[in-house]
Amino acid sequence: MSKAEKITFEGNELVCPVCGYDEFWQRETLMNTAGASFLGFDWANKAAKNYVCDKCGYVYWFLSK
Template sequence: MTQEASKHEIMGKSLVCPVCDHDEFWTRETLMNTAGASFLGFDWANKAAKNYVCNQCGYVFWFLKK
């Protein structure tokens, strides 16, 4: 699966990679698994975080809605 990288803003600020200074990212969602939910088979009930992955070096930002 190929995703197109683009520029993003978080709270009005341009997202820039702290490792390589690149400014284009692709996105994905990742479940924030907890041991209790996983043990009981309720992984689907965990919150999801939005990830921004640097298209140049692969650094990953994680943002979790409160």
């Protein structure tokens, strides 16, 4: 877990749509697929960047193209 901070993503300041708070901490989450999981290749899945509201826990998910 990283320190909560204000986040600007592609020129837009993130604000939580649930509680209106503007500080988030960051994490990455693997976007598991059934095929990769079945074959034991979870590590090969793409990772999504998550920003988690420090007040209510709402999670923004961003997956690079």
